[in-house]
Amino acid sequence: MTTKGTQEVLGSFHGDGVFPIDWNEGERDLFWIFDDLHIPNPVSPMFFDIGGWWLTCDHMFRRFGTPFASDWLAKNVNGYVYHAAIPADPSLAIESSEYQARYTARVPRGEWAAGIGAYLGAVLPHYAENFLDWWRDRLRPEIERNFAYLDDALEREQTLVELGVLLEDAIDIHDRHWKIHWMLNFAQFSATMALNGTIAEVKGDVDPALVGRLQSSVEDRNWDAIQALWTMKDEVRDDAELSAAFASETAEPVLRALAGSDRGRRFLTERLDPHRKEFGNKAIWSHEFVYPTWRENPAPIIETIRAYLATNYDYPATLAAVTEDLEAAKRELMQGIPEGEGREQLKGALELSLRMNPLTPDHHFYIDQATNAYVRLVLIAIGRAFVEAGTLDDPESVFFLHYNELRVLIGEPQSIDANDVAGDRRDEREKSFAVRPPEWIGTATESQLAFPYYTLWGFPEKFHRKPSEQADTIQGLAGSPGVVEGIARLVRSTDEFDQVEDGEILVCQMTNPAWVVLFTRIGGLVTDAGGVASHPAVVAREFGLPAVVGTSVATERIATGDRVRVNGATGTVDLLVLGTDVK
């Protein structure tokens, strides 16, 4: 690694009037990528302070002795999370924040980083060969014990002080689980690299699609959750009383109908509640605290069962198809390889890699989803205690406090006007939705762009791609939150309903109850007329569809076939590509 001064600068963006950036020491020279992969929406202050995946990366790089990087930092710019890997370069001095405190990026003292690659090369195969045993015998049980501890604590009545201490336990658990996450990642990465290397050596070039198919998993927590939902679907389908309860258009009345009969209540306590506890520790976005978990709000579970009912989803057949495809891919890979050392080598690498496949869904289940979900559950318990104490109006405002404000408030409940502070930050986050964050900021150099993990975010290709044309925008009223991109379908009357295809954006003058049949099909909604309390807005919220209402001009300016982006939080519709341009 050479020092920063000798690298040719390929490009830079250090902020402008639309997207101003405050830089700390050393930050400007780094290449920062917008983390749209994990946190595409404006981040809450609490998540940025204590929830980030980046917080444990110093441990990851130290443990493995990576020669190419020694830390990973995140930066909150106008509400959006940017991140940068820190080269293992002794000359760098970069200041950042973690847990709301000054944090100086870890870089090597002395020149040892130049020689540490040999260590990494030596230990990686050891991780690949042994990680599954560690996971099964030691790490997964540890994670499950931690969750059991938090479950038990959350079920008890607790004082604010007790909850404050529980939050520290949750942060420690988060820290530990993310350290495990990176070990798992490296182990899996090593097994995949070994397989790809052996394939190249023994077989030569193969179709990348085949390599992808070889990564399927057929036994993991994700399949467990699907099987459980499928079992519930069959039970509902085969029971008249349950079927009737599931006939409503949205989850809320389904839940109410279930609560209204003995049979329904039995379904709730014996099926839905255990499912919520076991599989519900997740939300629509994992890397954020503000979104309710399925455990708290089971509407998505109900919607999934309803969707399974509509198609009479066949779990065994689906699983069998995936299994069969995996077997076929294995045969395809081994085909034409003669008996001998090479074949045995490939077989061994394939078997190891295949055994690691379930780790992908399973680490999402236990770490990305559940570990963040548990921190949310502890925080929301604190939020409720704050409401009880008169500190907050809304438990959800707790995510808009900073970590140390929350702790100050536990020590002295009225010391900060928490409602005002959190309320203003929530307003700010809502306004941030209107900002389109650039894909990268800072300084681009060849070596920074080449950081191996950046391919996950589409770099370096994204850096060289031409920016898209400035979109034409229509302003309306925010009807139902969420952002969706899709093909517009202009519908002028009920006669045109059958033309609407799944996932399209419905563009119309106004809706009335006759239009509700469309809401199960469309991906979003734009109307000329109506306010926030009007029919299209109300029903869109019930269906969880992004909607912009009251635009006055949507049906004039948008035509069927246009590609549009509907931002239901800001009330804007971007016209991205006109349908006529596609032809």
Add this chain to the structure above:
Amino acid sequence: MTEVVVWFDDSPCLDLRVSGGKGASLAAMAAAGLNVPPGFVVRADVMASLVDAEALRACARELDWAAAQKLVGACRPPREQIGLAYDRLGGSVAVRSSACAEDSEEASFAGQQETFLEVEGAEDVCDRVVECWASFFSERALFYRSQKGSLDDLDMAVVVQRMIDAEKSGVLFTVDPVARRRDRLLVEAVFGLGEQVVSGEVTPDHYIVDRNGHVKTERLVHGGVLTAEELKTLVTAGTSLEERFGGPQDIEWAIVGDSLFLLQSRPVTTL
């Protein structure tokens, strides 16, 4: 036949099965001493007692809306009782259907049932009551209830309420249902009658306020329908209704002079 109508301030009116969702909510507001325009409810069981209920259910089950509406349309409403009640109220009234199914209000499928404004004279009121009953068997309504598995349900009350000559009107959500926030309230307001807000005919002035009544954001189309004082009064009324009904509310209101009238309150379930 026993009782045909109940007044908002009669205690049976609090019963959802007697007066439907709208009627029961108005009775609850009246009972709480809130400023509700006076009115009465044509009880939910009246319609079924005037028709061949089994034949009507059969039509509904077959989704034969035309036949069902014909049956209902041919019934003879108890003109005398309704007329007497109307005369006590007098003047211009609103006639609205008020369904009893548990979710009829909460489902928020606004416009699902009939509303008639500025109805005058006992004859017209009776005719509109029958039309409200018939609306319960429209093609749309039957489709909706067939989805819910409640086609056998014939209970449908009708609210008759004195019209308020509103100078300003609109809706108030005691939460921000779009941002899903309980620390904010949402107000939409127009000059004149509030039906325009709900039906979407007119784009209203739009305010987001905190729980002390301070405006946090506003989008004014009509140059500011509400004064700061009026917004505070609305917030106070809204938070007290929220407390009384034990959850966030979606409220229709009207202002005449210095008086705030509450026309309807229903739970917000999509937070």
